Amino acid sequence: MIDANVLVYLLIVLPLIAEVAYLFKSLPKITILSASLVVALAIYLHTELPIAGTFYLTSITWVFVLMVSSVYLLSSIYSYSYFNHRLSNKALNNYYALVNLFVASMLFGLVINNYGLMWVGIEATTITSALLIMTDKTPVSLEVTWRYIIIVSVGLVFAFISIILIYYHFNTLTVSQILSTGNRNSELVLVAVAIALVGIGTKIGIFPMHTWLPDAHSEAPAPVSALFSGVLLPTALYVLYMIYQIDPPTTLFIIFAIATIVFASIFLSYQKNYKRMFAYSSMENMGMALLGVAIGGYGLIGAIIVLFAHSFGKAGAFYSSGNILHTFETKEMSSINGLFNNMKTTSSALLLSSFAVTGVPPFGVFVGEFLIFAQLFAMHLYVELGIVLFFVMLAFISINYNVSKIVFGEGNESIHEKEGMLKIIPLSAAIISLLIGVVLILVMA
Amino acid sequence: MIASNFAKGELEVSIDVTLLVETLIQLFTVLLLSPLFIGISNRLKAIVESRRGPSIFQPYYDLMKLFRKQSLVSKSAGSVFVYAPYVAFAIYCLISLVIPVVLPQPVYFTATVDFFGGALLFGLAGFIKMLAAMDSGSNFTALGTARVASFSIFAEGTLILVFFAVALITTTINPYVTNAFLVANPSAYLTLAHISAAAAFLMLFIFESGRLPVESTGLMELGMVDDALSYEYSGKLLAINKWGSYIKQYLLGAVLLNVFLIPWGLQTGVLGALIDIPIMFVKWLALIVALVIIETSFAKMRLFKIQDYLSIAFALSLLFLILSLVAT
Amino acid sequence: MTFIAEIVYMLSAFTLLSAFFILLQPFIRSMIRGIVVQSVLIGLISFIMAYYLSSIDFVLLGILVIVLRGFLVSYLLERQLKKHSSLFRESTYGIPSTILMAIVVAIVGSFIVYFYVFYNLIVTVTIGTTSILLFAFMMMFLGIYIILSRKNTMTQIIGYVEEENSMVLMSIFLIPVPFIVEVTVFLDVITLVLIASVVAKEKLEHVELQELRG
Secondary structure (H helix, E strand, C coil), X not given: CCCHHHHHHHHHHHHHHHHHHHHHCCHHHHHHHHHHHHHHHHXXXXXXXXXXXXXXXXXXXXXXXXXXXXXXXXXXXXXXXHHCCCCCHHHHHHHHHHHHHHHHHHHHHHHECEHHHHHHHHHHHHHHHHHHHCCCCCHXXXXXXXXXXXXXXXXXXXXXXXXXXXXXXXXXXXXXXXXXXXXXXXXXXXXXXXXXXXXXXHHHCCHHHCCHHHHXXXXXXXXXXXXXXXXXXXXXXXXXXXXXXCCCCHHHHHHHHHHHHHHHHHXXXXXXXXXHHHHHHHHHHHHHHHHHHHHCCHHHHHHHHHHHHHHHHHHHHHHHHHHHHHHHCCCEHHHCCCHHHHCHHHHXXXXXXXXXHHXXXXXXXXHHHHHHHHHHHHCCCHHHHHHHHHHHHHHXXXXXXXXXXXXXXXXXXXXXXXXXXXXXXHHHHHHHHHHHHHHHHHHHC | CHHHHHHCCCCCCCCCHHHHHHHHHHHHHHHHHHHHHHHHHHHHHHHXXXXXXXXXXXXXXXXXXXXXXXXXXXXXXXXXXXXXXXXXXXXXXXXXXXXXXXXXCCCCCHHHCCHHXXXXXXXXXXXXXXXXXXXXXXXXXXXXXXXXXXXXXXXHHHHHHHHHHHHHHHCCCCHHHHHHHHHHCHHHHCCHHHHHHHHHHHHHHHHHCCCCCCCCCCCCCCCCCHHHHCCCCCXXXXXXXXXXXXXXXXXXXXXXXXXXXXXXXXXXXXXXXXXXXXXXXXXXXXXXXXHHHHHHHCCCCCHHHHHHHHXXXXXXHHHHHHHHHHCC | CXXXXXXXHHHHXXXXXXXXXXXXXXXXXXXXXHHHHHHHHHHHHHHHHHHHHCCHHHHHHHHHHHHHHXXXXXXXXHHHHHHCHHHCECCCCCHHHHHHHHHHHHHHHHHHHHHHHHCCCCCCCCCCCHHXXXXXXXXXXXXXXXXXXXXXXXXXXXXXXXXXXXXXXXXXXXXXXXXXHHHHHHHHHHHHHHHHHHHHHHCCECCCCHHHCC
8 A cells, every 4th residue: 555645746746757758859748648647646546535744635625636637637638739730849848848847836736734835836836837828929928928927926925924924823834733723713813814815816816816817818828728717726726725714704705706706797798809708707716616615614515516617617618719719810709600510519619618617507517606505595695695696697698698609600611620639628628517517416416 | 371371360471581581592593693604604615616705704795785775576576475575584583483493492482383383384484485486477486486396395295204203203292302302312312213314304404405416596597496486586575585594594404403413512591592502503513514525525416306306305204204103 | 122123123124225225226237236235134134133033044044035035036137137238227207206106005005004904913023013014014015016116027026026025024023934935935936037037038018908908
């Protein structure tokens, strides 16, 4: 029997070992291999839970680890076809090297048993992912990269205050130790958690600090957007949740979460760029997950289901928009229509994944949102429930209206369906999101 | 004392002779000595620049000459223009009784306002001078007013904030108590807040007295600031105006000396008041030497840089207002 | 207040002055020099604290700040500067308005944070009184203000480094975080500066873009 800690080590180190292939210029294939291994390892780790030592894994952490590793696998397969013939071999190797580092830093931030190092992990994701955004090196993508770097790191430096305060109060940064301390109520810790909400909230895309998010998501290449929206934001949310657990200022979190949902829905209702629209949809889903985390109980389960299902749904959405961008070479929604006539797989993937991220009934996000609403109802937060329901509805209508305008209508004969992985991966991501919902409903029934 | 007599219903106001003498000594020292320091400063500067320079009594000669001359008032000027120099002069005289410029103990009228009020009175006098300059109806004075106004934003802010900082160190806004406190507590004199407030005030004083590197005196159009305000005056009115500015410089310099740089050495009592005059003289000589050194070692700043200079003084004073809060 | 506390206060005040110096500089090279001075001052504070509390943590922290933040980061930035003569000077809004805005943003901001939040908490600091934390807060807000007000890539990196410096100052005054965390944080900042200078190589000025509205 192998020690569980070694397995977790392996989880982080595998993407890094794959980097050796950089020397032999065969990184893409090795990355796909390592990603599959990471997924297998992540699934196997379920039998070893809970782990508390150098690493801290509960079943909640496990869901996040599984999420990161699966989207890592999907993205590395999709990227290979996506960048084929668009990037030189060298650039492709660089790209994969950064993806591996990015995923390793995310996994590190998730599993480490130390708040300070969690912060380091989140900061490291900024460093490793920044250059991924500017893969295309257009002036806009450079500007976006810069905004991402500076806004997020300024926010994270602010979050470091909360790490100092936590260490000051508990004299340790070990997560498992702090969470098992009996009396954690103190104004100082409350301040620390509130500062973390602002600081790490920048990375999650909580309302007033979200400004980098739509830019980065719309300008990054599709597989990177999928990684960002699908797993980077949840990873940051997980770290925030870990800090939130110490001493929860529930009302504050509810206010910020609802503000995020409200403004994200308003912003996405007038977007003309489909990638930007999906970016705001991520923001809305993060607001929903934050709300679930804040209220706890069923809400917490709901939040995790939302994040899990959303990561696949949004990955599918960004993959299919990558295909559309390839074909039409525009991000304007108004100049695309009738997609279904010629690109049946991509358009059904797009439709399914937009259903997935907006929470159409059998999909996973719906189940999660339903649980969050139930918890809100049980807590007698009717006004909040009303506001959230209204704006989720607004987001639902505007996304699905826009997507159906893209998918249906008069077709353009000159376009052709993508081949191979480019059409399989988006569809399978969307279907996984659907399956999560169906399985959950069956289990609950 | 006066108030209590009123309260008893006695209409007769008793006059404390000692206090009256002290008041008069303080007032007349300021009135009569202020031009002398300007003269000494000009002469010393000339010597350093290897010129012979005017006599140290030149400001007196100037004043006397101007008093003998007739005042001309342009048709477009209003009544504010005519009366403002007197009002400003009166305000400066009042300030000279409010702050410890000669005698380190209260005299008549000291209770009128505190330190902060003194700063506001400086502002009031400056405002009246600007008003008068605008009332003259001349283009040149309007230009000067615009300059003075844009500089005063920072200059007066600095003055008030510096006094705030001092008040926070000594926990009083009575300038006489401040002076006594600093004499009694040398450690307060060495605090960060005091040192930096002194630096800010020194910068302000250099600006207000129109010395290099922010030279604002003289009638050169490109650089004139203060003198532009009195550009339209002539004869007696100009003399009053000039005398007022001499007093203003003396007052600011005395505050710099007695509150910030050298608070020690002042004597009390009637005899003490007379001894204080030579003591102040010596202190002033030291200040003038220091200023001449500063003046001869810097180049003149462009007019637009003056605001930078003043804003740095302002930032310093604000910073050290905070420091005085932090370090206690 | 003890003599050592006086010295620490004085050094912190100089650190703050260096932050103002950096803020007012149009010349990027002088800004980098300012960062060096600031880091060395923070290192000195750390050494004094090491002597005062006889703790080895502070010695290590001081060495880290001076070597990594003071010299390595500024070396990286200087190296970038050599390649771009256009980076030598940035047009600023002028000293008076910068100072006024900085006062509004930094000083008011830090006072709100301090008096509304920290004043009510019972926090014992390593030296002096709780109000010593104001130095760190003001430096942090000044760093953020540099990032907000300037458009040049290098200047924004400098603002970020200054903000990180303020965190070091705060951890010196509150509690030095574990060494391993501190080291990784320092390494993180250095790599971030490296990555940022890669971006700086491609893009020097930052302006609003039509594509990124809304």
